[in-house]
Structure formats: C-alpha cells, structure tokens
Amino acid sequence: MKSRDDLLFPPGTQLLGKWHGRRYRIIRRLGSGSQGTVYLAREGGRKVAVKMAKDRASLTSEINVLKNLDQLLGEPLGPSLFDSDDWAAGGRTISFCAMEYLNGESLAAAMRRKAFDWTAVYMLQLLKDLDRLHRAGYIFGDLKPENIILLFPGHTIRCLDFGGATRIGRSVREYTAFYDRGYWGLGTRKAEPGYDLFACGMMMIYAALGREFEKSDDGRRQLFQLIQAQSRLAPYRLVLARAISGEYVSADQMRRELLRCIMDKKTEPAMSGRYQSKAKKETGQWVRAWFAASLIMTAYILFVYVYMM
C-alpha cells in the first residue's frame, strides 16, 4: 500500500487546473480518507472544498453522481459540484474536484457531544434525504457518521462523501464493515434501499453504545440481543429490528415508523414525577374526550338510521 501522506500539501500551495484553468490556493486540510484528501481552498473570492483522489476511478464516479444529483429539484442532497480537473504536480497528475464548502462538524463528533435523543432527530432528517436519493436511482452505500455533516448554524445534516454511491441494482461500491449488512450476515451487497436503511439502524446502535464492536459467530443474534439489552434503544426496538432484518422497502416507510416511535415515547422515569403525572393526566383527558366523541357519533348514526327508516 502506498503511504497515506501521498497527497499532503502545505497551506499556500497553488493548484492550477489543466483543463478549465481555474486556480486554487490551499488554506488548510479538512480531512483524509482511504480514497483521498480534502482541503479547504480559496478560488477567486470564495472558499471551496477541494478533494484530491488517490484512485481516479472512484473520484470520477463520485463526480458523475454529484452531477446527476445537482439536477434534482429541492433541497440539495450533497455538496454542489463546481469544477473537476487535473493538476500537474511535480511530474504526476492529480485529479481533483472543487465542491461547495460545508461548514460544520461530522455526525460522529455530534453524536459524541449531544444527548442520545438527538440521534433519532438526525435519523429522521437523514431518512428524508435518503428517500429522495433512492427515488433518484442511487443508494448512498458507505453510510456512516463520518460521512455525514451537521451544518453550522442550525441542526441540518447533509451527506458529504458520495464515493460509495451506487446505482440501484448494482453491487455496492464502497462500504465500511460495521455498517455493512453483508459483514453481519444480514443481506447481500446489492444496492437497494434496504442496504442504506440497515446502516441507519447501525448508526443508532453505534450512537447508543458510543462505540463500534466486532462481530461474534452469529452476527444476527448478536445485534438482536443488543437491541433488546440496551435501555436507550428501548423506544426504537421495533424500528431497529425491522431495519436490520431488511423489512423496510423504502426510507420513507422507516421514517414514518421512527417518527411514531419518537412521538409515542414515554417520558423517561429519570425525569421528575410532576411531568410524568401531568403526562398521565393528559392522556386521561384524551381518553375521556375520545369516549364522548364516539358516543355522540353513535347517537347521530342511530338517529340518521331511524330517520331514514
């Protein structure tokens, strides 16, 4: 394997695009992954994210996906693509693309920092985006907290790294073992919505435990036992079980069930008793109102019935 610091350049380095002639000045490094390095750079008056690839094929296919997604209407699903080009850097050619710079923190960092309840909210947002991505004919593939960004300001999330995005029906391009249903023995690596939804389930498990873990002999049983045992996951057991066993056919279906779980969630016993009794009283009132409403309805129907006769 080639050394990891293959694509390291100091701040101030100038990139000149071979084909489109745009100039970029590196401000600082944003991150490195197995496929390449991303820099914050300045082009003219604006800040952009420049992604340099170790593997050209992977970058080219990511660019293809981003181009297709750019044409979708509505809220953007990923960063906008500005430019893709080659840079002749001291005897070798490096392929790169310039994307919209999204300021924020990775979902992985946010999950560590924030209360677990937030995770379910992020998942709702993510599932909405995934539903649109799936409808556009792609799955995200390498879905994990590191590939999702929580934007500043506000609490919106956005998918960031589309290197694993795969056309539905093909074999998944890139994945990470922990979030891969194939690794856990719970499905194939064929690109279908269920593949991403499994990863969503694993993200919730990851957030609840605060760590990844390795597979034992029977991955399926291990995950199901975990869902049962973790008290934080208790409100979401049903959704998680269904996501992990691949029962959901669409992200929207999972989203609706997750939303119901969140809304139905009982206030935790750790909260003060006052809130709890209030909640109970409220439900009591609801039941009474319901009862009254159905009584009136029945009377009305009876009345109409008799009248018609």
Place this chain on the structure above:
Amino acid sequence: MLKKGTLKQILLITDGCSNQGEDPVAMAALAREQGITVNVIGVLDRFDSEDGRGLKEIESIAASGGGISRIVEKKELAQTVQMVTKQAMTQTIQGVVNRELREILGDTETVEDLSPEKRGQVMEVMDELGETMDLDVCILVDTSASMKMKLPTVREALIDLSMSLAARMGSNRFCLYLFPGKRRIIQRVVAWTPHLENIEQVFTKISSRGITPTGPAIKEATKSFDRLSRRKTRLRDEAYDEEQG
C-alpha cells in the same frame, strides 16, 4: 466497443517469500501472456523481520502479472481482498479501453488523457462492464507453517469475497488451491464453482511444512483456466461456441 468476455484473475494470498520451484515472477508473466491477471495480497507478519525480499517479491509478481499488490494486517484482509479484485477488474477493462482508444485516436490517447467530462462518460461505460462481465478467479493460499494462525481469517475473507462478487450482475466462478498441499506441493481443494460457501473443512486438515512453492502454484493456477475452457467447450452446446467465435 468491447466484447462481453470473461475476466480471468489469479489471487495469491501469502505471507512470505517463495523458496521452491520456478521463479514466481516469471510464472506471473507467463499467466499474463495468457490473458490472466495476477493479484497478490501479503498478510503482514514475516515481512517485518525479513530483509524486504518477500515484500519485493510480492510487488514484482503483481507487476509482471499485470495486477495489484497490497500488504495488509490480518483484520483488513476481507476488505482488501474484495477491493483488490474489483480494482484489478477495472484496471483490466481500462487497459482494453485504452487499447481501443489508441486505435481510434492515435498513439498518445488513453483514458487518463481525456478531459474530466469525457473521462466521466468513459467511466460510466467501464462501470457497466465491470458490473456485467463474467469473472473467473483462481485463489492460491499459502499454507506454510507461519500462515497457520491466519487461515481462519483467510477463510472468512474468501467467503466475504464470494458474497461481494455475487452482488454483481455478471456471473462468477472460483477455484481454490493450497500450497504446499498435504501430499503434493500444490493441491486443488475446491474445483471451479459459482460460490465459495462451504469451505470450512478445507482449511482444517492442513499439514504445515516449511516450503513455499509460489512459482509452481501460479503455474498450476494458470493451467486450471485451460481446464475450464476445455470443460466449457465440451459441455456447452454449439450455439454458445458460435457466440464466442
């Protein structure tokens, strides 16, 4: 542009240097001559202590076999095996596409020389080919003494590879050789098959010996592809042969 043929690969998993029989680098070149790509994965261990000879051998085998080499730790094996196999497929396809491009556009043009826009379009075609072409992989596993502890991981990685490739639209075939084998220096333990599933027993009865006959193993693997094409012409009906020709 490209005929829907079969991609042929040899995947060699080893942890050290060959010490018996033919030169593995020459044997890899021989395989390449016959349209077979040789990929090598070194499972880290012995490379640390040695003088870099094993490392160099691994790179040389892959280079002369037109394939990819990677040195990995045990826990990265599964991910690497499937990544190397897929990247080598793309590389082979790209090689063919480059030859075609040169024929059409002249000497210097390759996919790398195209503008990003055109490259994107060519990439879509190559993706499609990688997804739909048939693939034959002959797997060679070094079972010399030092590999013994790593074999369960190797087994897992191979099952994982089979699953990854099964998600493709094209069909796959695998066969598995161990070297040194129990009685012979190289032993075929799984004949050509579409899935590598029941290979648990294969790795249990292994006698560890000190020899590492990598060269003879690559030669034997190359021959296994002949056997496959002979079998194909014998078994398939004439319509298939016409399609091939």
